[in-house]
Amino acid sequence: MKQSSDLELVNEVRGGKRQAFTELMRRYQQRVYWTARRIVGSHEEADDIAQETFVKAYLALGDFRGDASFFTWLYRIAVNLSLNAIRKQQVLGYLRESDIINRILPAPDNPHKDLELEEMRSHLDRAIANLPEKQRAVFVMRYHDEMSYLEISQVLKTSVGGLKANYFHALRKVQESLKDEA
Amino acid sequence: MKLRHTLDEPSEQDERCAVEELNRRLEELHDTPVSISQTYWSNLLVKTNQRIDEASSAKAISISWAARVAIPGVVAILFFFIGLHYYAPELPKKESSVASLMGTLPEDAVDSLLVRPEQVGLSLSTADLSSDIFQFSGEQITEYLAASGNHELLVENMDDAEVATLLAALDLKKNL
Numbered sequence: 285m286k287q288s289s290d291l292e293l294v295n296e297v298r299g300g301k302r303q304a305f306t307e308l309m310r311r312y313q314q315r316v317y318w319t320a321r322r323i324v325g326s327h328e329e330a331d332d333i334a335q336e337t338f339v340k341a342y343l344a345l346g347d348f349r350g351d352a353s354f355f356t357w358l359y360r361i362a363v364n365l366s367l368n369a370i371r372k373q374q375v376l377g378y379l380r381e382s383d384i385i386n387r388i389l390p391a392p393d394n395p396h397k398d399l400e401l402e403e404m405r406s407h408l409d410r411a412i413a414n415l416p417e418k419q420r421a422v423f424v425m426r427y428h429d430e431m432s433y434l435e436i437s438q439v440l441k442t443s444v445g446g447l448k449a450n451y452f453h454a455l456r457k458v459q460e461s462l463k464d465e466a
Numbered sequence: 467m468k469l470r471h472t473l474d475e476p477s478e479q480d481e482r483c484a485v486e487e488l489n490r491r492l493e494e495l496h497d498t499p500v501s502i503s504q505t506y507w508s509n510l511l512v513k514t515n516q517r518i519d520e521a522s523s524a525k526a527i528s529i530s531w532a533a534r535v536a537i538p539g540v541v542a543i544l545f546f547f548i549g550l551h552y553y554a555p556e557l558p559k560k561e562s563s564v565a566s567l568m569g570t571l572p573e574d575a576v577d578s579l580l581v582r583p584e585q586v587g588l589s590l591s592t593a594d595l596s597s598d599i600f601q602f603s604g605e606q607i608t609e610y611l612a613a614s615g616n617h618e619l620l621v622e623n624m625d626d627a628e629v630a631t632l633l634a635a636l637d638l639k640k641n642l
Contacts, residue, residue: 306515313510317502335514342518407495427485445475452476455484462491 290354297345305345309338312355315429316362322424323366324373325413333369337362352438360439363421370417411461419454426451 288296288307296304316337321330340361341348348357412420421440425431426447433444440447476484602610604623611620621629 305518306511309511309514313507313514317510331510334510335517338514339517339521343521406498406500408492409500427488448475448481452481452484455481455488459484459488459491462488462495465495 291350294345294348294350294354297342305338305342308354312358313338315355316358319359319362319424319429320366320369322409322412322428323363323417323420324369325409329369330366333362333365336365340365356435356438359425363425363439367417367421370420407462407465408458410465411458414461415454415457419450419457422447422450423454423458427455 288304290308290311293304293308297308313334317330317334320333320337321327324330324333337358341358348354352360412423415423418440422436425436425439426433431439433447436447437444607623608620611617611623621632624632
């Protein structure tokens with residue numbers, strides 16, 4: 285049986301066939317999850333971002349004009365949500381450092397919890413977590429998802445030249461982090 | 467700016483070398499990526515579908531609320547203000563009262579007006595008066611002159627027939 289293209293499925297969803305969207309989710313949920321997971325670094329947040337990505341995509345499907353592929357469009361939503369999540373983490377981290385959050389939130393039951401979570405991540409994931417947000421996103425898209433610079437530039441809406449420089453710097457920094465771990 | 471790009475932008479060869487070096491290092495570290503069971507993916511599909519249902523119904527509620535309540539409400543308020551702007555009933559012009567009008571007149575003029583004072587109340591306004599208020603009938607003038615005792619003027623104002631009638635009346639009174 286011939287598999288429907290993404291665009292055919294999108295048109296079916298627009299025609300009211302909800303099942304077609306479930307098929308689109310089945311196709312891309314793993315890639316969306318892993319992209320989010322590598323950018324934000326935690327399973328819980330990646331899980332939430334993956335769900336939110338599809339919810340947003342479903343509600344905004346009327347705005348999808350088909351200029352880029354459906355996956356590029358979906359990917360853009362996922363990366364933007366992930367970058368927003370990092371920014372929130374950074375704000376929260378800053379507030380924790382400034383001791384405001386510690387006064388508001390109760391102390392965690394298990395003080396070793398963060399350490400355990402850290403151990404559950406691979407060496408590479410930990411190295412990625414040390415990158416600045418833009419380099420992190422570019423690294424994940426290029427190294428893990430093997431996307432072309434043109435596709436990445438469509439997602440992040442930046443120049444190809446800048447992306448190449450970002451990726452190269454990210455590769456160097458990840459190598460340095462791994463050297464330190466070794 | 468272009469010079470900066472050419473300096474910063476690495477060649478494909480540079481990039482390939484850096485990736486190979488990274489892969490070699492990861493092999494040395496025996497880095498194993500975290501794996502996730504198939505059950506999680508099935509559950510993720512279900513959870514996402516539930517969230518889409520919730521979000522869709524929330525959106526549908528907000529749209530139906532807007533259609534049923536908000537939009538007609540806004541339109542009604544708009545019409546009300548437009549109507550108020552264009553069709554506001556004009557307040558009746560306040561007429562000056564006869565009393566205040568009389569206050570501005572000279573005494574002689576007031577005397578000439580008060581031929582029938584019983585008809586002029588303080589609450590009476592100029593709108594209640596006829597437009598020919600300052601035009602008096604001959605009968606009104608006669609009554610005024612008779613009441614004020616100005617007999618000479620009274621007779622002067624009479625026509626011949628009236629004078630004859632008056633004289634006849636006086637003769638009749640004399641005979642009696």
